[in-house]
Amino acid sequence: MDPVLIYLVSLSLSLLFATAGIHKLWHPTAFRQVLSGYQLLPLGALGLAGRAVPIAELTIALGLIIPQTQFLAAIATVVVLLGYAAAIWINIVRGNLALDCGCQLGTARQTISMALVIRNFILAIATLIIILPSSERILTTLDYGFLTFGLVIAALLYATLNTQIANATS
Numbered sequence: 001m002d003p004v005l006i007y008l009v010s011l012s013l014s015l016l017f018a019t020a021g022i023h024k025l026w027h028p029t030a031f032r033q034v035l036s037g038y039q040l041l042p043l044g045a046l047g048l049a050g051r052a053v054p055i056a057e058l059t060i061a062l063g064l065i066i067p068q069t070q071f072l073a074a075i076a077t078v079v080v081l082l083g084y085a086a087a088i089w090i091n092i093v094r095g096n097l098a099l100d101c102g103c104q105l106g107t108a109r110q111t112i113s114m115a116l117v118i119r120n121f122i123l124a125i126a127t128l129i130i131i132l133p134s135s136e137r138i139l140t141t142l143d144y145g146f147l148t149f150g151l152v153i154a155a156l157l158y159a160t161l162n163t164q165i166a167n168a169t170s
Contacts, residue, residue, distance in 0.1 A: 001133060001134050006134050008147055011151050013130075017057045018061035018062075021053075021054040025058075031054070035049055039091075060077055070131075074131050077124070077130075081124040084120050085124070101113075103116070103166075110162075110165070113168070119161070119162075
């Protein structure tokens with residue numbers, strides 16, 4: 001696998017997890033309310049989870065950009081994304097469709113939907129690119145330009161798709 005693609009995926013996911021973790025830290029009460037709405041944790045665990053989840057997301061974000069920890073961070077990313085997908089799916093099955101997904105804390109409310117489950121599965125599959133063997137080559141100036149452009153495009157694409165999902169479920 002070309003290292004530029006691996007870097008692009010790891011940087012994109014790192015940005016996603018860093019942003020998510022920071023949002024949860026900035027809005028701890030709103031995040032605990034979202035956790036409570038999912039009805040998957042005992043009430044006594046909500047405070048701990050409200051602190052642990054954003055720290056885990058920030059740790060994963062950092063791990064995705066450090067070569068020595070990328071493999072473990074990629075595995076953790078897949079586990080977290082599939083865990084979020086499972087939590088959403090369980091609540092869809094329960095009929096709890098008015099539940100705020102917690103995807104946009106501090107901004108517009110976004111209800112859960114199968115589109116979010118699918119989005120998380122796609123992100124989990126994309127994460128597996130990070131653990132594929134990489135070709136050994138020196139990155140060029142053009143590669144760094146591609147990485148910068150690709151990261152901006154990936155962030156804009158994610159934001160656009162997430163807004164479309166939010167608009168479709170509101």
